[in-house]
Amino acid sequence: MAQDLDFDLLIIGGGINGCGIARDAAGRGLRVGLAEMNDLASATSSASTKLFHGGLRYLEYFEVRLVREALIERETLLRAMPHISWPMRFVLPYHKDMRFENATPTSKLLNVVMPWMKGRRPAWLIRMGLFMYDHLGGRNILAATSTLDLVTGPEGAPLQKRFAKAFEYSDCWVEDSRLVVLNARDAHARGAQIMVRTKVVGAKRGADHWTVTLQDRASGETREVTARMLVNAAGPWVGDVLNGTLGLNSREGARLVRGSHIVVPKLYDHDKCYFFQGEDGRIIFAIPYEGDFTLIGTTDADHNDPDDAPVCTPEEQQYLCDFASQYFTKPVTRDQIVWTYSGVRPLYDDGAQNASALTRDYTLKLNDTGAPLLNIFGGKITTYRRLAESALAKIATQFDGLGGNWTSGIAMPGGDFAVDGVDALIADVLREYPFLDARWAQRMVRAYGTETRNVLGDAEVLADLGEDFGASLFGAELDWLKTHEFARTGEDVLWRRSKLGLRLSKDQAARVDAYMRA
Numbered sequence: 001m002a003q004d005l006d007f008d009l010l011i012i013g014g015g016i017n018g019c020g021i022a023r024d025a026a027g028r029g030l031r032v033g034l035a036e037m038n039d040l041a042s043a044t045s046s047a048s049t050k051l052f053h054g055g056l057r058y059l060e061y062f063e064v065r066l067v068r069e070a071l072i073e074r075e076t077l078l079r080a081m082p083h084i085s086w087p088m089r090f091v092l093p094y095h096k097d098m099r100f101e102n103a104t105p106t107s108k109l110l111n112v113v114m115p116w117m118k119g120r121r122p123a124w125l126i127r128m129g130l131f132m133y134d135h136l137g138g139r140n141i142l143a144a145t146s147t148l149d150l151v152t153g154p155e156g157a158p159l160q161k162r163f164a165k166a167f168e169y170s171d172c173w174v175e176d177s178r179l180v181v182l183n184a185r186d187a188h189a190r191g192a193q194i195m196v197r198t199k200v201v202g203a204k205r206g207a208d209h210w211t212v213t214l215q216d217r218a219s220g221e222t223r224e225v226t227a228r229m230l231v232n233a234a235g236p237w238v239g240d241v242l243n244g245t246l247g248l249n250s251r252e253g254a255r256l257v258r259g260s261h262i263v264v265p266k267l268y269d270h271d272k273c274y275f276f277q278g279e280d281g282r283i284i285f286a287i288p289y290e291g292d293f294t295l296i297g298t299t300d301a302d303h304n305d306p307d308d309a310p311v312c313t314p315e316e317q318q319y320l321c322d323f324a325s326q327y328f329t330k331p332v333t334r335d336q337i338v339w340t341y342s343g344v345r346p347l348y349d350d351g352a353q354n355a356s357a358l359t360r361d362y363t364l365k366l367n368d369t370g371a372p373l374l375n376i377f378g379g380k381i382t383t384y385r386r387l388a389e390s391a392l393a394k395i396a397t398q399f400d401g402l403g404g405n406w407t408s409g410i411a412m413p414g415g416d417f418a419v420d421g422v423d424a425l426i427a428d429v430l431r432e433y434p435f436l437d438a439r440w441a442q443r444m445v446r447a448y449g450t451e452t453r454n455v456l457g458d459a460e461v462l463a464d465l466g467e468d469f470g471a472s473l474f475g476a477e478l479d480w481l482k483t484h485e486f487a488r489t490g491e492d493v494l495w496r497r498s499k500l501g502l503r504l505s506k507d508q509a510a511r512v513d514a515y516m517r518a
Helices: 016-027 056-061 064-080 105-113 123-135 176-189 235-245 313-326 380-400 422-432 440-458 476-482 490-497 506-517
Strands: 005-011 032-035 086-093 144-147 165-174 191-197 198-205 208-214 222-232 254-265 273-277 281-288 292-295 339-348 362-367 373-378 468-469
Touching: 005 016, 005 086, 005 198, 016 176, 016 373, 032 198, 032 208, 056 064, 056 123, 064 086, 064 165, 086 123, 086 490, 123 165, 176 380, 176 490, 191 235, 198 235, 222 235, 222 380, 235 254, 235 339, 235 373, 254 313, 281 313, 281 373, 339 380, 362 380, 373 380, 422 440, 440 476, 468 506, 476 490, 490 506
Parallel strands: 005 032, 005 222, 032 191, 086 273, 222 373
Antiparallel strands: 086 165, 144 165, 198 208, 208 222, 254 292, 254 339, 273 281, 281 292, 339 373, 362 373
């Protein structure tokens, strides 16, 4: 490792893949820099469906390795971050009219051997898929699949009466953008330099190192740094960085697929999620969200330009409303929508005609003609840690004596407590800070875990927390986010470090932004 260079490894992109690789690499002793042109998790990694899941429907594409890896990872990740991730039960109502998407290998096979099914998903096939889902990755924490009677059970109450039976299985929730920030924080604690609002605007490749030009997005000033190796984890911009910023001609590319979601007031009272299958073969989820809301998504649509901000179009909003209304007794309408969000998934372009059929697996391409470059294509949030380990396996070929895998079982910041210890931690926080109420304490623990005490400090009364911005957000928390979590603006705080944007007025949000920029 050349000590005369600024970095051993410079990572372009502050999404989950970039931050996961930065954490892993810093923990192995590499001098790591990470440059993110906006905020951490400001693109794809804050716009997921918020699930650690194996990807039940990927079994229809025979992506068994990907599903198995993801299923194994669920419990590894649960133990490392019990504050921001937790088990959830998913209810899959069954009806005989449910159909495959025509592009799936399973549907094509069944159309040959059982043509009378006419594309329908039979109950026995779903149950077989769930059996595989239960056993492919092993389970110690999560409960097995069961069958529900929707006629008598509470899960059937909000649904149309034509649904009498459902399967129920386990997956996990995750606070996606907080996961990214915690990886960045841990990388920083292990020596990595995390540079937000810093864009890589150019790079020169030498025989044994890169000279990279960085631009501060706030001031416009530029500076040069040197690195032994680059990692292109730019997400939707991976192709632009490869062929534009780095000036390399490559046939490798990502196909951009937009996934959109809507948020509406809470549609039902229990804490389980619904997995809905449409007559067009697609699936969506309806998920309890932030206590008072229901999250519905997602769509799959091609997205041409990463610089065009993705939005949930009126057509997508209507599609999701209509889809959910095929299941719920009370129709879901666009006038109920309180928020929408949309993200662009940079999937490896494997030539699939249909956006839904593109592989969700990751592809890593090492280019070592001169100073080495690793390009990251695809991936999903559940397998980010394994992707990082795979990336380090390739990075290790360029550095002698690099340590081995270490991240499995190592807690994220704030996650150093038992996987079933959230309620006990909330009780402790309420006892130590009696001016909190239960909902406020739960929000803090679900965001910061054991670091809640660091955020609240030695406050004895409410006034010790500083300015009140509403919805339990005070100056002390904003100060923590500024100094420890790389937040710079109100948007960073209200839509990525938290979802308090759902609860604050425009005036309150403007005050938060002014405080963060001061």
